[in-house]
Amino acid sequence: MTKKANMPAEGEELGFLQHLIELRDRLLRMVMAIGIVFLILMPFAQDLYNLLSDPLVRHLPEGQKLIAVSVASPFFIPYKLALMVAFVLALPYVLYQLWGFVAPGLYQHEKKIVTPLLLSSVILFYLGMAFAYFFVLPMIFGILPGFAPENVNVSPDIAEYLDFVMMMFMAFGIGFEMPVATILLISTGIASRETLKKSRPYVIVVAFIFGMLLTPPDVLSQVMLAVPMWLLFEIGLLASHLFDKNIEQASAEREAREKLEYQGEIKPPANPETSSAGAATGVAAAATVVTATAWEDDTHIFEETVETQSTDDEEFRPLTDEEMEAELAKLDEEFKRMEQRFHKEDQSKEG
Numbered sequence: 001m002t003k004k005a006n007m008p009a010e011g012e013e014l015g016f017l018q019h020l021i022e023l024r025d026r027l028l029r030m031v032m033a034i035g036i037v038f039l040i041l042m043p044f045a046q047d048l049y050n051l052l053s054d055p056l057v058r059h060l061p062e063g064q065k066l067i068a069v070s071v072a073s074p075f076f077i078p079y080k081l082a083l084m085v086a087f088v089l090a091l092p093y094v095l096y097q098l099w100g101f102v103a104p105g106l107y108q109h110e111k112k113i114v115t116p117l118l119l120s121s122v123i124l125f126y127l128g129m130a131f132a133y134f135f136v137l138p139m140i141f142g143i144l145p146g147f148a149p150e151n152v153n154v155s156p157d158i159a160e161y162l163d164f165v166m167m168m169f170m171a172f173g174i175g176f177e178m179p180v181a182t183i184l185l186i187s188t189g190i191a192s193r194e195t196l197k198k199s200r201p202y203v204i205v206v207a208f209i210f211g212m213l214l215t216p217p218d219v220l221s222q223v224m225l226a227v228p229m230w231l232l233f234e235i236g237l238l239a240s241h242l243f244d245k246n247i248e249q250a251s252a253e254r255e256a257r258e259k260l261e262y263q264g265e266i267k268p269p270a271n272p273e274t275s276s277a278g279a280a281t282g283v284a285a286a287a288t289v290v291t292a293t294a295w296e297d298d299t300h301i302f303e304e305t306v307e308t309q310s311t312d313d314e315e316f317r318p319l320t321d322e323e324m325e326a327e328l329a330k331l332d333e334e335f336k337r338m339e340q341r342f343h344k345e346d347q348s349k350e351g
Contacts, residue, residue: 026097033093038086045078048085049158052165055137059145060154067155077158084166088129092122113187113243121180124232128176129169136168136224143220164216171214175207175229182236183243193240204230 041048053066068074087094095118103111145154185191196203204226211225319327 023101026101030090030094030097033090034083034086037090038083041082041086042079045082049078049081049162052081053158053161055133056141056156056161059138059141061145064153064155066158066161068159069157070159073157073159077162081162088126091125095122113183117180117183121177124176124180125173128172128174131176131228132168132172136172136221137165139224140216140218140221144218168215168221171211172225172228175210175214175225176232178207178229178232179236179239182233183240186240187243193237196237200233203233207233 057066068077099114099118106114148154182196185196186193191199207226207229208222210229211222215221215225
């Protein structure tokens with residue numbers, strides 16, 4: 001006995017609910033990990049902000065300090081920084097939970113490529129933040145205060161300084177992901193290594209545009225982001241050779257999968273010359289299963305299956321060019337007849 005067609009399929013709902021439950025559990029683990037790190041960092045919130053503001057304070061005029069414009073800024077800003085630092089420190093665990101949720105749906109060759117790229121992306125993001133803190137910020141803050149007029153006291157607000165530094169960290173952290181993006185483009189077949197090499201001038205232009213949009217409006221910070229992005233692009237091209245075996249395996253499995261999907265929809269005959277004979281024998285052996293309803297009630301329906309001979313004249317086969325032209329000609333003639341009939345009906349209505 002089978003359930004009626006309008007009744008829900010329990011297996012599909014349970015599978016969907018299981019995925020939602022797993023996603024909920026992993027999100028809770030991420031939040032708990034960030035919360036635990038944040039609780040550990042809370043007593044050191046003031047020290048963290050002093051460490052973050054050091055590149056600017058060192059270059060302020062003597063006797064100048066950062067100011068707090070908002071009344072609650074001295075309390076909230078250090079803890080806001082502590083929460084951001086907690087997220088950055090818990091980032092490997094967060095990505096591990098995301099990977100655990102996504103990995104079961106990937107093929108084996110995809111896992112072999114994604115796993116090292118995931119680890120590399122975390123390391124490169126940290127390197128980008130470190131590059132911004134130790135090299136970019138000191139250079140920027142060493143130059144910008146010198147442009148202030150003599151009657152202006154350079155005393156930045158602590159909230160604006162935090163937003164500025166976080167923007168720089170995100171810009172350089174994302175910019176340093178260039179090798180991962182390059183390898184992904186090659187491994188997924190979106191672009192080949194030779195195509196990317198030929199597109200090198202465009203990549204350099206895009207790197208400078210990216211630096212212009214994500215960094216302050218000065219040439220120095222733009223160049224300091226664009227040049228590393230270009231160099232990391234070259235490193236990504238070189239590092240892609242390490243994944244040649246996995247990339248070839250991925251391409252072969254992808255082509256095999258596409259071929260199977262194509263053959264599942266269209267199955268051309270093995271020999272076009274003997275297609276007529278093969279179609280005749282296929283018709284003789286073909287059978288169709290017909291479902292007949294025996295009885296039903298409000299909840300269930302009982303069906304019986306009966307095999308009947310197929311009435312198809314021939315199995316499906318692709319049309320030749322001549323047959324396709326003939327079919328198109330028939331359709332064209334049919335459209336012309338319909339147009340003439342509609343034209344006559346319009347004339348009769350007007351008359």
